[in-house]
Amino acid sequence: MFGSLTQAVAICLFQSDGRVCRMSQAWFQHTFSRKRFRTRSQATALAILGVAILLILGSLYLSQVASFAITNRQIEDLISRRDALKRQNEKLIGEIASYRTVPRLFARAVEIGFRPATNADIDYVLIEGYKPNRNRASATTAEDSRIEPEAPIYEETFSGWLEQQLALVSKQFQSFGN
């Protein structure tokens, strides 16, 4: 079979040059026609090996891709779970804030017998020798004492000044008239 095939190929390729064709024909026959059984088994083994390698690579690729897809899906789920938890958290903050509103706390305090303190109810106790660590905001700071009163921001316009001058002149004329 190989012989006739190679012969045909050789004829096809080298038709214009009969010498080369004949030489090639002989070489093909020499190469493929001898020891047919061994050649087939090698080619088959190579083919099987190739297919096996392809299968291994393919399955590796597929498993990797599937793993990516699963992981990504898990990440997506986690993101949506996180968002849902954040929403629940916001809702809980809202509920807590609603329970902690001053009118509600005040009403509840009154219910259980408390009343608002007045200034007269407060007693301050001074402890000699104790210096509270009070963060008192002072009225002025050293920096403030350096601030000078600003010059008045008064911008008299030219037209205003002109009006004033005209008014003064007219007033003088009026006084002359009187």
Next chain:
Amino acid sequence: MQGPSSQKATIQARLPFVAIFLILLAAYLVINLANFQFFPRSVRQELEKIGNSITNTTLRIPAERGRIYDRDGEPFAFNVIQYRLGISPALVAAGYAESLSETLAEILDLPESEIIRKATSENVWEFLAGPISAEQGQAIAALDEISLGLEEIPKRFYPQGELAAHVIGIVVDDGLRGALGVEGAYNDTLSGRVLDLSVSNVPFDLPEDRPAEQRGQDIVLTIDRDVQFWVETELKNAIEEYNAFRGTVIVMDPRNGDVLALANHPSIDPNNFLEIADPNLRVNPAINETYEPGSLMLVLTVAGALEKGVISPFWTYNDTGYIEVGGRDIYNATYRSYGTTDVTTILMSSLNVGATKIALEMGTSNFYGMMRAFGLGQATGVGLFAEERGELRIPGDSDWSESFLGLNSHGQSIEVTPMQMITAFAAIANDGIMRQPRIVRQVINADGVEDARPSTIRRVVSAETAALVKNMLILVVRDGAPAAELPGYSIAGMPGTAKISTAVAFEEGRNAKILSFIGFLPADDPQVAVMVKMDRPDADFGHQVAAPLFRRIADRLVILLEIPDDNVRARLTDVEANLNGSNN
């Protein structure tokens, strides 16, 4: 007939042409292939876009709006999620519409017949319900029904309800844009960035997460929730007691300009702002509306004159009860003459003639210069939405006349906001230094906390002038407005009475006045300043209604802000002085 050699010769003769043709064809193909590989940028982008449109979906992700807290971290505004529900009738499985409608009717509390009608409609899409709560949304999502579409709607929630409603403001446009109050003024800070996120449909691509910086920044206010509550409670009680039309109270720390409370009554519920029938209620009278301040202006006139050296604390004049300025007659409110009168009496008795005399002594340049220095005619920049700047007409303005100098000196023909007035008084309380009033204390973003440090606008008057005026205001409270006095505390303050002016004249009648009081305490070391303003109450003078309200508020403030009385503070000062002495 041609022989083989002739055929061969013909072929050989034609071969170069065929070869050349084939070479040219190959070259053409190669050039086209190269062109295809190296498109111009615009074409490449267009092709990428087409490619992305197949493999990617663009999602518009609304930014989560930042929260608003009071100074102690109590939430004033944050977000909750609601849903909008729709159905694709074509995707409802045959024979399943009824059972689906029954389930939905139970969850949504809607008539089943209506849901069936929509579920079997011929339309591609039918709106079912919305906004629905997060619980309802989650129950529907759990059905895992392909024909149902849930769309998230972010909703702003104000857990404190009406408390500080005008300070916080509202959001409009489906929660995307802030209006009024801090929501409006700090919209850019709070709103974050709306993202158009390109999400890959390819399952092998890593899922996109929304970036943290997309979220709006949180804001911490200077408002103290407890102070705000008591101020609103007392204001509401006073308005009912005096049958006033409305009222405003501002509480400020003069040492740093922090607004601790800003209350208006009547107020609004920002959770239901669409249901507010009267649009005027959405206006914050503390900053969005102006009024003629009346007698309160006397304090600024006197302080300005003392600062300019035009008068001394011992300056007197002969009060005849009447004065003419620029062709206009100005009378005292009581139409009485007071004879020889000193500066403190001008303040105590709110003498329009005395104030006019002082303004005339100052002259236009000094007077208007000082009024501008006190911040009149300019927005304070407190950090609230659409603040009014008031109206201070000065010489040169087309509508200014000479009589304005006299009228302005006692608070007529001049428009101010309550925020401007308390800021000016706070400057006197703070030894003459005007602090920038502020409502925002901190901004919290992904990078951390940014403190808004208190800032100084300017020194308006010297410490000596401020001390002189403070002493006068202590006497004003003692002898002119004793209802403002708080036992154990030195109070400095000034009541104000202003007629309500219309386009042509002043309104007449008992309820045609705005009565106010501004005071600060303790007078020797002011830690808090309070402005009270009541519109159209059943009373004639500020010391009758505004001063008692000031006292009630001050009574609460000294407890809430832990301000000891004068005796305790004096003893504390002694103890601290002894401690410092012994340490040295």
